[in-house]
Amino acid sequence: MNTQQFTIESSEVAWKTLPLEGGGEVRLQMYLKGADDGPEAIHARISEGYEVEPHFHLAAQFQLLLEGSMEFPVFRLDAPAVHYTEHNVPYGPFKVSGGHSMLVLHTKPGGVIMMRDKERRRQANTRGREFTCCAHEVEWEPLPGHDGARRKVLIPASRGPSVEILECPPGMRFAAEAPTYGRYEVVLTGTASADGKQLGPKGLRFVAAGEQASALTCGAQGATLIVLTFDRDAEKNYGGSTEEMLARMEQ
Known part of the structure; x- marks a missing residue:
């Protein structure tokens, strides 16, 4: 796909x-x-x-x-x-x-x-x-594997579906494993580019089940991303x- x-x-x-x-x-x-x-x-x-x-x-x-x-x-x-x-x-x-x-x-x-x-x-x-x-109910924590980045886990993966907010520095490349059931990656603030296209606030990418997508690259001012991953119910x-x-x- x-x-x-x-x-x-x-x-x-x-x-x-x-x-x-x-x-x-x-x-x-x-x-x-x-x-x-x-x-x-x-x-x-x-x-x-x-x-x-x-x-x-x-x-x-x-x-x-x-x-x-x-x-x-x-x-x-x-x-x-x-x-x-x-x-x-x-x-x-x-x-x-x-x-x-x-x-x-x-x-x-x-x-x-x-x-x-x-x-x-x-x-x-x-x-x-x-x-x-x-x-606002969740504290920031370091984003593993990315210096200068941090995250808030709104819904932990232990519940099945999961949601994280990622605050990313300029030029950071976000690449996740292929989702089992599908994932949305949303730009909240800043810009990010993916698949040859630049996304501004409220832009998004959907990654289908089993799809290994290319990395999202954050723009010159960095980006805040929200990553929403579905589980078996999807x-x-x-x-x-x-x-x-x-x-x-x-x-």
């Missing part, structure tokens, strides 16, 4: 604005559309104060909060932060504030099912895993398509 097609520079992706039920709107960039049962990645900005109703996705998911806050019934996320759910695990409602910006990341098409759908909510995976962490396709759901919203 060629990772070139999965290297996305945010400034090159068109925006789409869609109305939301009950008022408000969401601005979207469809980074990856889940073509051929492949990865699905969306950059979303939801209007200030909007409350998103309870729902779930038909795929393992990372919500990566880049800016702003998300208030859930029993926890709050302040950027940068991560929220992981296994396939079909329901969550919400949550209210956004502070200039909300997030990435929604799947290895396969995810779609969305609202919990108010009495028939389809029977598919909910109420025993599945859900992990959350804000960067191996299967449980149906659904976010692109199709968005098309219905436009009708």
